[in-house]
Amino acid sequence: xxxxxxxxxxxxxxxxxxxxxxxxxxxxxxxxxxxxxxxxxxxxxxxxxxxxxxxxxxxxxxxxxxxxxxxxxxxxxxxxxxxxxxxxxxxxxxxxxxxxxxxxxxxxxxxxxxxxxxxxxxxxxxxxxxxxxxxxxxxxxxxxxxxxxxxxxxxxxxxxxxxxxxxxxxxxxxxxxxxxxxxxxxxxxxxxxxxxxxxxxxxxxxxxxxxxxxxxxxxxxxxxx
Amino acid sequence: xxxxxxxxxxxxxxxxxxxxxxxxxxxxxxxxxxxxxxxxxxxxxxxxxxxxxxxxxxxxxxxxxxxxxxxxxxxxxxxxxxxxxxxxxxxxxxxxxxxxxxxxxxxxxxxxxxxxxxxxxxxxxxxxxxxxxxxxxxxxxxxxxxxxxxxxxxxxxxxxxxxxxxxxxxxxxxxxxxxxxxxxxxxxxxxxxxxxxxxxxxxxxxxxxxxxxxxxxxxxxxxxx
DNA sequence: TGAATATGACTGACTGGTCAGTCATATTAT
DNA sequence: ATAATATGACTGACCAGTCAGTCATATTCA
Numbered sequence: 001x002x003x004x005x006x007x008x009x010x011x012x013x014x015x016x017x018x019x020x021x022x023x024x025x026x027x028x029x030x031x032x033x034x035x036x037x038x039x040x041x042x043x044x045x046x047x048x049x050x051x052x053x054x055x056x057x058x059x060x061x062x063x064x065x066x067x068x069x070x071x072x073x074x075x076x077x078x079x080x081x082x083x084x085x086x087x088x089x090x091x092x093x094x095x096x097x098x099x100x101x102x103x104x105x106x107x108x109x110x111x112x113x114x115x116x117x118x119x120x121x122x123x124x125x126x127x128x129x130x131x132x133x134x135x136x137x138x139x140x141x142x143x144x145x146x147x148x149x150x151x152x153x154x155x156x157x158x159x160x161x162x163x164x165x166x167x168x169x170x171x172x173x174x175x176x177x178x179x180x181x182x183x184x185x186x187x188x189x190x191x192x193x194x195x196x197x198x199x200x201x202x203x204x205x206x207x208x209x210x211x212x213x214x215x216x217x218x219x220x221x222x223x224x225x
Numbered sequence: 226x227x228x229x230x231x232x233x234x235x236x237x238x239x240x241x242x243x244x245x246x247x248x249x250x251x252x253x254x255x256x257x258x259x260x261x262x263x264x265x266x267x268x269x270x271x272x273x274x275x276x277x278x279x280x281x282x283x284x285x286x287x288x289x290x291x292x293x294x295x296x297x298x299x300x301x302x303x304x305x306x307x308x309x310x311x312x313x314x315x316x317x318x319x320x321x322x323x324x325x326x327x328x329x330x331x332x333x334x335x336x337x338x339x340x341x342x343x344x345x346x347x348x349x350x351x352x353x354x355x356x357x358x359x360x361x362x363x364x365x366x367x368x369x370x371x372x373x374x375x376x377x378x379x380x381x382x383x384x385x386x387x388x389x390x391x392x393x394x395x396x397x398x399x400x401x402x403x404x405x406x407x408x409x410x411x412x413x414x415x416x417x418x419x420x421x422x423x424x425x426x427x428x429x430x431x432x433x434x435x436x437x438x439x440x441x442x443x444x445x446x447x448x449x450x
Numbered sequence: 451t452g453a454a455t456a457t458g459a460c461t462g463a464c465t466g467g468t469c470a471g472t473c474a475t476a477t478t479a480t
Numbered sequence: 481a482t483a484a485t486a487t488g489a490c491t492g493a494c495c496a497g498t499c500a501g502t503c504a505t506a507t508t509c510a
Contacts, residue, residue, distance in 0.1 A: 027479065028484075035486095051365065053278035056469065067487040069472080078470065136361040138423045140276065145423045153424070174445070177438035183420065183430070184439055187412040190419075195408070198363045198370045199378070205408070213402035214409055220399070220445040252505075257459070282496065292461040294498080303496065 036074045038064040043085050048129040052082055052137050082137075083144055089130045094151055096121070101159040107172040110163065111215040115208060118189050123207055128193050135190070157182050178218055188214045261299045263289040268310050273354040277307055277362050307362075308369055314355045319376055321346070326384040332397045335388065336440040340433060343414050348432055353418050360415070382407050403443055413439045 042064035046055040057078060061068040075081040100117070103110065122128055138145040160182045167173050178184060192207040199205075267289035271280040282303060286293040300306040325342070328335065347353055363370040385407045392398050403409060417432040424430075 025480070025484095031479095032485085051276070051278060051362075053276060054365070057471085058469070061488095068470090069487055070485085072471070073485070135419050135423070137276075140279070146427070149424050149427050154427070174442075177442065181413075181430075181435045181438055183416055183435065184413060184442075187416045187439075188406075188409060191408055191412045191415060194360050194415075198360070199374050202371070202374050202379070205406075210406045210408065213400075213406055214412075217399075217402065217442045217445060220442060253457095253459070260459085281494090286462095293496090294462070295460055297497070298459065 032074075035064070035066060035070060039066060039071055039074060039081070040085050040088060043081055044089070044126060044129060047082060047085065047133060052078075052133075052140075057081075079141075083141065083147075086130060086134060086144060087147065089127055090148070090152055093121070093127075094155065097152070097156050097159055101162060104166075106170075107167045107219050110167075111219060112212075114185065115211045115215065118186065118211070119208055123189065123193065131190070132193055132197065160185065172219070174220060184218060185215075257299075260289075260291060260295060264291060264296055264299060264306070265310050265313060268306055269314070269351060269354060272307060272310065272358060277303075277358075277365070282306075304366070308366065308372075311355060311359060311369060312372065314352060315373070315377055318346070318352075319380070322377070322380050322384055325381075326387060329391075331395075332392045332444050335392075336444060337437075339410065340436045340440065343411065343436070344433055348414065348418065356415070357418055357422065385410065397444070399445060409443060410440075 039060065042060045043055075045063060046060050049055070057071060058068055060081075061071055064071075071081065075084060103113070105113070122131065134144065134148050138148070161179055164173065164179045164182065168176060168179060173179075188210045189207065192205055192210060195205045196207075264285065267285045268280075270288060271285045274280070282296055283293055285306075286296055289296075296306065300309060328338070330338070347356060359369065359373050363373070386404055389398065389404045389407065393401060393404060398404075413435045414432065417430055417435060420430045421432075
């Protein structure tokens with residue numbers, strides 16, 4: 001009987017998510033939305049700095065300049081806040097991914113575009129912290145991992161695969177390695193995200209340069225000696 | 226309040242001979258060491274499963290079949306236990322890295338060796354969890370990150386760089402990209418470690434195959450089209 | 451030899467601080 | 481006025497860390 005202790009919660013506090021259902025006034029609506037955003041921004045700061053478990057909602061509230069109770073007007077609990085944060089930060093990317101599949105440029109140009117997109121839209125952005133959070137906390141939030149895989153990763157991978165298959169047929173690729181492992185394209189980017197948080201003080205790393213070096217080799221048209 | 230008299234230790238009994246040498250009998254010593262190991266093993270399980278902050282020392286004790294107080298006979302506090310765990314798991318690698326620089330085989334062979342070493346000594350091992358822990362918790366334990374960088378990473382990087390420079394001079398490499406970014410060699414391995422914990426249930430990933438595909442391209446001798 | 455004594459590894463109930471989540475009260479927009 | 485919002489003091493579960501006490505083993509001495 002190594003059972004976990006029963007959680008508290010005597011009644012389902014069905015608020016959180018749908019605080020907008022009632023308020024129709026522009027005034028209130030705007031104010032509420034602003035607060036929600038402030039809370040999300042503060043949450044990102046706190047979760048990024050301390051990790052999910054060690055982050056304190058009192059600190060989130062303080063940072064958002066809001067009372068702790070207010071958080072519970074917008075989010076059901078700490079976990080919902082965390083998951084919502086990830087969702088909100090990533091949803092803009094979902095649409096952007098589709099747009100990526102449209103172009104029809106040669107590989108070397110597309111590669112450059114890809115690096116630029118990654119650095120500008122992720123690495124130099126708060127989304128870098130979001131990616132970090134998904135990877136570091138994802139194991140304990142299977143729902144979150146699934147959401148990320150379904151809504152972002154799988155789509156991104158499928159899009160990239162399509163582009164790569166086209167390139168392969170055009171003879172711009174030496175083999176199907178990248179079609180089988182599109183992960184190789186972003187791998188250096190992900191590594192750089194973690195490196196920057198851990199070892200930059202000892203040995204800084206130039207993401208762009210590393211990603212470019214990687215791409216140059218991945219797109220080489222000759223097999224190894 | 227019942228006044229319990231403490232009859233312990235009335236007078237120094239001066240045993241003579243080796244009183245100061247302490248009663249570190251082989252018997253007791255062995256037993257204590259076994260306990261320590263059990264605690265470390267349990268700690269690895271718990272920290273891996275829940276992360277540092279959410280892991281409970283009561284659970285570590287239960288899993289190690291030891292009372293909670295016993296943990297504190299071997300480690301100063303939760304953080305020390307964590308850091309010691311990492312140290313103990315990684316120290317065997319410190320020596321192994323030096324041995325790696327000895328060989329003088331051609332790149333393609335060395336590459337295969339590298340993959341094999343990584344998969345056998347890290348990926349298929351509890352060390353995979355240790356690497357994961359360092360990367361996920363490292364930010365909050367700067368001391369740990371520094372230890373890992375100084376004792377493991379920097380040495381590994383330097384060793385690999387030496388081998389790569391040699392290969393470059395031998396004309397086995399197209400450019401100095403790998404010398405500048407040796408991280409590119411392990412990047413797929415690290416990615417696989419995280420992928421396996423997050424997305425394997427949706428789309429499994431063959432580490433060996435991915436690392437090999439990566440190496441094939443990194444060691445290509447011709448520049449891109 | 452073995453009874454008496456000493457040792458320190460081990461135990462687990464307990465303490466004190468922490469923090470997620472609640473709710474009675476106060477504030478604000480309509 | 482009054483419904484919608486916001487507040488922050490409060491509750492109680494939780495857990496790292498403590499320490500008085502136990503017991504198996506080692507040592508001493510008759």
